[in-house]
Amino acid sequence: MLLLLLSLGLLLAGSALAVLFFRRPAAARAAGVAAALLASVCGLAASLQTLFSGGFSSLSLPWPVPMASFSLVLDPLAAFFLIPIFLLTGAGALYGAGYLDGNARERAGLAWGAFDLLSASMTLVVLSANAVLFMTAWELMALSSFLLVLFDHERPQARKAGYLYLVTGAAGALALLLAFSLLSPSGGPMDFARFARPGGAAAAAAFLAALCGFGLKAGFIPLHVWLPEAHPAAPSHVSAVMSGVMIKMGIYGLLRVLGFLLPWPAWWGGLILAFGAVSALGGVLFALAQHELKRLLAYSSVENMGLILMGLGLGMLAVSDGDYALAALSFSGALLHALNHSLFKGLLFMGAGSVIKSTGTGELEALGGLSKKMPVTASYFLLGSAAISGLPPFNGFVSELLLGLAGLLALGPRSRLAPWGAVVIVSLAAVGTLAAACFVKASGSVFLGLPRSRRTDGAREAGRPMLAAMAVPAAGIALVGLFPSAALRPLSAVLGSILGPGAAGFLSAYASVPLACAGAAAAGLAALLLALWTARALLLRGRKPGAGPTWDCGYAEPTPRMQYGASSFSQPLTDLFQPVIRVIGRYPRIQEYFPSGASFSTEAQPLVYNTLYTPAARRIRGLAYRFSWLQQGRLQFYIMYIAAALIGLLLWKL
Secondary structure (H helix, E strand, O other): OHHHHHHHHHHHHHHHHHHHOOOOHHHHHHHHHHHHHHHHHHHHHHHHHHHHHOOOEEEEEOOOOOOOOEEEEEOHHHHHHHHHHHHHHHHHHHHHHHHOOOOOHHHHHHHHHHHHHHHHHHHHHHHEOEHHHHHHHHHHHHHHHHHHHOOOOOOHHHHHHHHHHHHHHHHHHHHHHHHHHHHOOOOOOOEHHHOOOOOOHHHHHHHHHHHHHHHHHHOOOOOOOOHHHHHHHOOHHHHHHHHHHHOHHHHHHHHHHHHHOOOOOHHHHHHHHHHHHHHHHHHHHHHHOOOEHHHHHHHHHHHHHHHHHHHHHHHHHHHHHOOHHHHHHHHHHHHHHHHHHHHHHHHHHHHHHHHHHHHOOOEHHHOOOOOOOOHHHHHHHHHHHHHHOOOOOOHHHHHHHHHHHHHHHHOOOOOOOHHHHHHHHHHHHHHHHHHHHHHHHHHHHHHOOOOOOHHHOOOOOOOHHHHHHHHHHHHHHHHHHHOHHHHHHHHHHHHHHHHOOOHHHHHHHHHHHHHHHHHHHHHHHHHHHHHHHHHHHHHOOOOOOOOOOOOOOOOOOOOHHHOOOHHHHHHHHHHHOHHHHOEEEEOOOOOOOOOOOOOOEEEEOOHHHHHHHHHHHHHHHHHHHHOHHHOOOOHHHHHHHHHHHHHHHHHHHO
């Protein structure tokens, strides 16, 4: 616990120094980056020690705030979620040192102050053992990330994203306050140790409020509307942290609250699994239809949150059915995928940031051919694309293997959860196929072929700090993919804190052999690829590669406009799922016999935003205007409103 307190102190000190040095951008950057890196080293050491030892430590200090105490708890569940926090924030700080160099220097102090505050607040969210302290850290996390989303506030897109993020964050906080008030007994501090399952319908209300509040942060459909707007607007190292880590705080919070609500009715698990399946399929379909790289990655995060929710939902169904072997597989698959998503999504956002910094755009139709100018970035992005598509020998395959095994176990003859198992298997198969197509489109459009515009003329490889930062999640992707059995021990410790000590035995019995086989197959595949690369290098040693014409397919002088574009590649799939995606095409109107030029474009409509949130906001605005007479503009009226509300609350309490 002392190392984690040191990490918090370093991050808060770095945040304060960065803001104090706002007139000296170089000093602000040095303070922010150094604090984040040192805090990450200390935090990782403490988290790994707790996770592999299965230990438990706590700290409680007096805090003169009503119903509050400065109570911190470090258990295996908290330690598991601290690992991606410190990995991604440390790598993100190193990446940001190169990414923000020379970019909006007058805002460097605020940017680094908010970044370190975001890291500290996420750490405090995971460690908090008191509802008031938790909500304080939760709001600090929302405030700091809001400031980072507004980094480029001159752009209308950034202002819209910040406003939407602020509104959804406030709604989520209100839902969490309701959930905590239902869980906490009246009187005394709102410590998690005093939380108890309320009786009757209040338990369902607490569950639904927690699902809504944490779901708005996790960004699963239909609570995802802020995510595709905020992630592209933020600087890329911030996008990596927000997508890789911050949205996982919703998963962590949901797991923590579910521990207070045992036993779980079956419909709770079914509801979460249904949300997960819809999010996984809807997220990858909308990602497939995007034309902007970071927006595509944002929708892909919705998809992966869906996969995590499917594991949690199936695990809850298994617990309600008394099948703890299935529960252990499901929860372990969900937890491992949360970690894996942090690694490959962080790498992909960093790769996208390198492209945007080098070319000035993330539009897929304006890029192409960057593998020759940015070979290291292209290799990292290809690695992340293979991992997020669930291909061996990388980490995404391992967690999706556990989820698939859970689905197959649910299909067993003695299981009563066969329909839910079928939903998981079908969803995994469909999502894996569509995700592969999506990232073939993304990586191919950006790095392969010929440049589609002059934007790529001055492109060059990312700087050393940015490449070094990308090496951190890339190494994690390879290590988990090649040595998946090493994840059994930490996963067993986390499952013990969720399902009880017996869950570790079930996980070892059902997952050890498949993971060992997956590791052996991954190592064999990696060795084969290395042998082929070595053989090719030896055969070509001393020989100068020749160049000659290829079959031109009847096009003797092709131009970049003749090659397949990103939209062309995905059009068959977007047309197939047109009722869901609702892609609108703008066709040219050609009237003259010899037209001088024409253009064609497509745009995927935000279905949930247009059909659910926009009409609801319109009705709420209209209702608010009807009661505008309450705003008299006189202080005595507002004092009267407050007094009336307090009297009403006292009468209700009595």
